[in-house]
Amino acid sequence: MTDTFRAAMRLMRKRDPQGQEDGFHTLLPVASDVLPQLVEEYRAEPDPGLRRWLLELIGEARSTDALPILAQELGSEDESIRDWARRGLEKLDTKEARTLLWQDGQNRND
Template identity: 45%
Template sequence: MANQRVARALESMRSPDPALRAQGFDFLREHADAYVEEIVVAFGQERDDDLRCLLLELVAEARSPDALAFLADQLDNDDESLRFWAIRGLEMLDSAPARQALHRARVNGWIA
């Protein structure tokens, strides 16, 4: 990973120490808008479902138009937690393309 600060935060989020996990998450939450691309890449490489959910939450909280396609791709995910954060992220974007993605997902029966 190119950005060492992001890499350290992700490493902290994998720690068995709850304080370190929270510290890594809090750092990324504060800077999620600047690191959306890195967080999306980390999501794609991560195998731990709980951490993937946290990473998707960070992307949603970033409110970055650059994440629209990524969030829309998660709308048909089998994992309800991931769908929740994808919906939330698109709702927070509050743009015409985000609303269209949500509408398509409803029409396709992926979300209610």
Template identity: 55%
Template sequence: MTNRFRDAMQLMRSSDPQKQEDGFHSLRPYVADQIAELIGEFRREHEDHGLRCWLLELIAEARSPEALPLLTEVAQYEDGPLRDRALEALTLLGTKEARQVLWRIRANQPIR
């Protein structure tokens, strides 16, 4: 984990809304390079719903096939905001596999 990523995550966890925004926006240019770290943070975070939404938004911006398993999982959540972000991320990903997942979800078929 880079110092930049660690510092940005610290800002995103701040109680100061401006620092949270600063942390989020400081990561945006580097999401493709930090996809594994973003996925890891998403999986570890269970308390701050807003942070989870932001992490998923950054993961979506990366448009990385590495995120497909996570996006597939989250797209099936009952949590509407997270599910909606995952569905949008799958659409942005645009791979054959992502389109298959979207089709199965829309057809209410089990995902393998």
């Protein structure tokens, strides 16, 4: 899996849009299997567009291990990052995720 992950990340970093899509779609069905690597890449990634894609993949993993990073990014200054964090928590659909979403909604309404 590590070689597949590295190859997919190389594709996602290319300037070729089709290559980027190919890399994303390589990781999509295995996101839960490579969640620790996705989180690591997300934290180290400086490119905002790639960070958004990585957070989308983290949310697609539907793993409780993603809860801390998704919760953290609910407070991001980047609206797109906040949106992907919300979507990830919605997909996770645990009591903790729902509580975080409710609290976030309350904070935005204040």
